[in-house]
Amino acid sequence: MTVEAHVVVEGLVKRYGDRTILHGVDLTIGRAETLVVIGGSGAGKSTLVRHLIALERPTAGRILIDGLDVAALSDVELAKARRRFGMVFQKYALFDSMTVFDNVAFPLREQTKLSEKEIRERAMTKLKELGVDHAATLTPAQISGGMAKRVGIARALVMEPELLIYDEPTSGLDPVTSRTVDQLIEEMRARFGVTSVVITHDMVSAFDIADRIAMLIKGRVVAQGTPAEILVVDNPDVQNFIRSSGVDPARFTQRVGRLSAEELAARVAERKRDAAG
Amino acid sequence: MSDDSPDSAQPSLLASVVAPVKTLLEEIGVLGDLAFRAVMWTVRPPYRFQLVIAQMEFVGVQSTFLVGLVGLFTGMVFAVQTVYGFRRFSAENMVGGVVALTLSREMAPVLTAIMVAARAGSGMAAELGNMRSSEQIDALETMAVNPVQYLIVPRMIAGIVMIPVLTLVFFLVGLGGAWLVGVKWLSLDPGIFFDRIKTMLAEADLRQGLLKSVVFGFAVTLIACRHGFFASGGAVGVGQATTRAVVWSVVGVFVLDYIITSMLTQV
Ligand SMILES: Nc1ncnc2c1ncn2[C@@H]1O[C@H](COP(=O)(O)OP(=O)(O)OP(=O)(O)O)[C@@H](O)[C@H]1O
Ligand SMILES: [Mg+2]
Numbered sequence: 001m002t003v004e005a006h007v008v009v010e011g012l013v014k015r016y017g018d019r020t021i022l023h024g025v026d027l028t029i030g031r032a033e034t035l036v037v038i039g040g041s042g043a044g045k046s047t048l049v050r051h052l053i054a055l056e057r058p059t060a061g062r063i064l065i066d067g068l069d070v071a072a073l074s075d076v077e078l079a080k081a082r083r084r085f086g087m088v089f090q091k092y093a094l095f096d097s098m099t100v101f102d103n104v105a106f107p108l109r110e111q112t113k114l115s116e117k118e119i120r121e122r123a124m125t126k127l128k129e130l131g132v133d134h135a136a137t138l139t140p141a142q143i144s145g146g147m148a149k150r151v152g153i154a155r156a157l158v159m160e161p162e163l164l165i166y167d168e169p170t171s172g173l174d175p176v177t178s179r180t181v182d183q184l185i186e187e188m189r190a191r192f193g194v195t196s197v198v199i200t201h202d203m204v205s206a207f208d209i210a211d212r213i214a215m216l217i218k219g220r221v222v223a224q225g226t227p228a229e230i231l232v233v234d235n236p237d238v239q240n241f242i243r244s245s246g247v248d249p250a251r252f253t254q255r256v257g258r259l260s261a262e263e264l265a266a267r268v269a270e271r272k273r274d275a276a277g
Numbered sequence: 278m279s280d281d282s283p284d285s286a287q288p289s290l291l292a293s294v295v296a297p298v299k300t301l302l303e304e305i306g307v308l309g310d311l312a313f314r315a316v317m318w319t320v321r322p323p324y325r326f327q328l329v330i331a332q333m334e335f336v337g338v339q340s341t342f343l344v345g346l347v348g349l350f351t352g353m354v355f356a357v358q359t360v361y362g363f364r365r366f367s368a369e370n371m372v373g374g375v376v377a378l379t380l381s382r383e384m385a386p387v388l389t390a391i392m393v394a395a396r397a398g399s400g401m402a403a404e405l406g407n408m409r410s411s412e413q414i415d416a417l418e419t420m421a422v423n424p425v426q427y428l429i430v431p432r433m434i435a436g437i438v439m440i441p442v443l444t445l446v447f448f449l450v451g452l453g454g455a456w457l458v459g460v461k462w463l464s465l466d467p468g469i470f471f472d473r474i475k476t477m478l479a480e481a482d483l484r485q486g487l488l489k490s491v492v493f494g495f496a497v498t499l500i501a502c503r504h505g506f507f508a509s510g511g512a513v514g515v516g517q518a519t520t521r522a523v524v525w526s527v528v529g530v531f532v533l534d535y536i537i538t539s540m541l542t543q544v
Contacts, residue, residue, distance in 0.1 A: 055415050075423070082421040093412035107420045159420075 005064075006031040006163065006195045007052060012061035014047055014219075021047050022219045024061065032193040034185065036206045038241065039216035045199045046090060048216065049165045052197065053085045054078055065163065083111050086156035090167040090199075092148040094140040094155070100127070101136040104155045111159065126154040129184065131177070145172045153181065157188060164188060166198045170205050182208050203245035215241065311425070311503050312495075315433055318426035328431035336397045336432075336498075337439030341446060344392050348447035351384055352376060352454025360463050369463075373470035374477030376455040381478060381486040385448040386440075387534055390493035393440055394526040398501035401432055402522035405505025406515035414506070429502045436498030437491055444490035485541050492537060493530050500526040 007029040014022040021044045029035045037045050050056045051063055054070045063070045065081065073081060094103050104123040108114055114122070127133040130150040135143050143151070149172055156164060166185065170178040182205045188194040200206050206213060207227045214224040215238050223233045231242065355376045363369045405428060408414050417424045452474070459465040501522040508518035 050415070053419055055418060079421040079423070082419060085419060087416070087419045089412045089416060091412050093416035095413055095416070096407075096411075110420055110422050 004031050005029070006033070006066065007197075008062075008064040009048075009051070010062045010064070012048070012051060012063065013059045014044070014051070014056065015059045020219065022051075025216075025219070025221055027214060027221065027224070029195055029197060030211075031195055032189055033211045034189055034196040034198060034209050036210035036213045037197065037199045037216055038201070038203070038206055038213060040241075043216045044219045045216055046167055049087075049167060049197055049199060052163070052165060053082065053087055083159070084162045086159055086161035086164045088149075088153050088156045088164070088166040088169050090171075092140070092145075092152045094148055094151055096140045099137055099139055100132065100143065100151050103140070103151060104158050107155065107159045123154075123158060126158045127151070130154045131180070146174065146177060149173060150177070150181075153184065157184070160188075160192050161194065162192075163195045164197075166196065166200075168199055168201065170200060170202045178202060178205060179208075181205075185209050201245075203242065203247045207247060307507070308499060308503055311429070311506070312499055314425045315429050315499070318423055319430050319434070321426065325427065325431060328427070329434050332431045332435035333439050335400070336393060336435040337442060340393055340396055340439075340443055343396060344389055344443045344447050345450045347388060347392055348385070348450035349454040351388060351447075352380065352451030352456075353458045355379060355384070355451070356455035356458035356463070360459060360465070369465060370469045371473055371477075372459050372465060373455065374473035376459075377452060377474045377478045378482055380448050380451045380455075381482045382489075382538075383534070385444045385451060386486050386489035386493055387530060389444045389447045389490065390440055390497055390530045391527055393436070393443065393494075394497045394501070394523055394530065397436075398497050398526050399519050399523050401498065401501040402505035402508075402519045403515060405502060406508035406518040409506065409508050410511050410515060424506075429506065432502055433495065433498045436494040438494070440494030440497065441487055441490040444486065448486070481541075485537070488541070489534060489537050492533055496529045496533055497526040500529055 005028050007027075009025055009027040012022050012025040013020065025048060027035070037048065039045050047056065051058055052065070052070075054063075054073070057071055068081065070078070070081065094100075095106065098106065101120075101123060104126055105119050108119045108122060112119075124133055124136065127136055130153060132143075132147050132150045132154065135147055135151070140148055140151070149169065153166075153169055156166075164185075169181050169185070173181065185196055185198060186209055189196060196209075198206075198209065210227050212224060212226055213230045214221050215230070216222070217237055223230060223235050223238045225233065230238065231247075233239070356372060359372045359375050360369050363371055363375070405414075408428070414424045414428070417427055456467075456470065460467045460470050504518040504522040504525070505515075508514050510517070
């Protein structure tokens with residue numbers, strides 16, 4: 001399927017002092033596509049996605065979102081653009097001065113004019129979908145890591161953004177909850193035509209949810225393609241990575257029920273009409 | 278000295294002078310930039326009154342007892358020392374006035390700012406440093422909330438408003454301590470004690486104390502926020518940030534104290 005490009009990364013180089021973390025990364029992510037980024041620890045995956053929402057400035061290269069160079073935006077323009085982004089952080093990043101409920105309600109209070117009643121409804125619905133509604137009145141310090149991760153996901157999803165970045169959404173979760181999170185990522189794409197970038201070490205989830213997989217090694221994209229293509233890619237590092245994860249190329253199937261390209265295109269068009277009208 | 282035999286000590290000597298100066302200038306640049314952003318974001322809506330009130334409570338209300346305690350003992354010590362010194366030339370009736378002058382111009386603003394740096398400044402640096410290392414500051418930014426506006430502006434406003442209030446508390450309690458020691462225990466004449474305060478303490482002294490406390494409030498919170506906000510390196514980094522916040526805000530208070538004093542005082 002050919003979809004319009006949503007996010008384009010061109011020749012992205014990032015240096016901290018004299019350490020080069022990203023050596024010229026090129027990536028194109030289509031609208032309503034799920035790109036999974038895999039790669040070893042310290043490969044620069046988090047650094048890469050932090051550039052997508054302008055949490056880092058490129059040393060060289062550009063990030064275009066909807067054709068807009070995010071590094072060139074002013075504070076105010078950037079704040080506006082960010083309303084359409086969401087991010088699930090690797091270390092949860094919950095505000096520990098607030099309850100779980102207030103954390104999820106926070107973006108709604110900041111960015112919308114919804115009434116407190118509507119905010120409560122929406123936030124509680126999201127917490128329920130992730131199975132953490134019973135923890136609504138607790139603070140982040142009082143809940144487990146797995147619960148904190150789910151609250152972080154709820155907070156990112158509650159705004160129903162167009163671009164969602166998940167930094168290791170299933171790490172630290174039990175297998176059952178991990179699959180629930182996979183379903184949610186797929187559902188966000190299916191229901192709202194969300195473009196997703198997912199960093200993961202969980203190969204089951206990678207192969208389940210990906211439209212495309214990109215493998216990052218030491219700051220370079222060494223392979224990218226559909227899950228089926230990645231499985232047979234002719235690169236010893238990639239093959240080693242997949243074999244070590246225990247995914248068996250011979251018996252690989254995607255378990256998450258996926259929409260066809262036509263169905264998805266129709267939904268995206270519908271969402272755009274809603275947004276315009 | 279010929280061109281082909283450069284003095285080997287020279288580059289390192291030069292470097293050892295240049296490097297700290299460069300670091301200092303860079304640091305002033307970072308502080309200036311942060312202060313500028315804080316001012317810009319103070320005037321831009323939304324105005325977050327609740328956050329300001331919470332910080333005022335943290336900086337002010339929770340420090341009152343501590344500042345009062347230090348103020349009391351400072352006033353008491355000063356009374357003893359001045360009575361001791363002035364008795365040699367039978368000038369102990371000046372004690373009230375001298376203590377009031379010292380407290381208002383120096384001791385109250387400086388010691389209050391140092392107490393707040395130790396208590397609230399370290400707390401701010403630790404809290405912001407933790408928020409940085411656990412990506413909470415990034416999360417704010419991702420949700421289109423400016424972290425300078427959300428985190429730093431309320432803290433700085435609280436510092437600029439509450440340190441002067443605490444300074445006043447220090448001054449009044451300090452005078453009370455001096456009265457206690459001088460009049461009650463060392464039997465100075467109460468009438469003369471207060472009369473000397475009135476005749477010696479000019480409006481300019483109070484104004485200097487107030488100005489200092491406002492400037493210190495700004496400096497202490499700015500330096501504390503700067504170290505927390507830009508902390509890096511996990512728990513160790515947060516620990517270092519907290520230490521630096523206290524050390525540099527105390528140094529800053531003394532440097533600024535000298536600058537303001539020399540500008541406002543004709544000797
Ligand atoms: N602010 C920074 N300053 C200096 N170096 C940094 C900074 N942020 C990241 N790095 C370095 O960049 C490299 C890549 O880090 P990054 O967090 O992107 O890795 P990652 O692929 O997400 O790893 P993991 O899978 O462990 O999360 C690391 O070596 C890290 O030390
Ligand atoms: Mg990472």
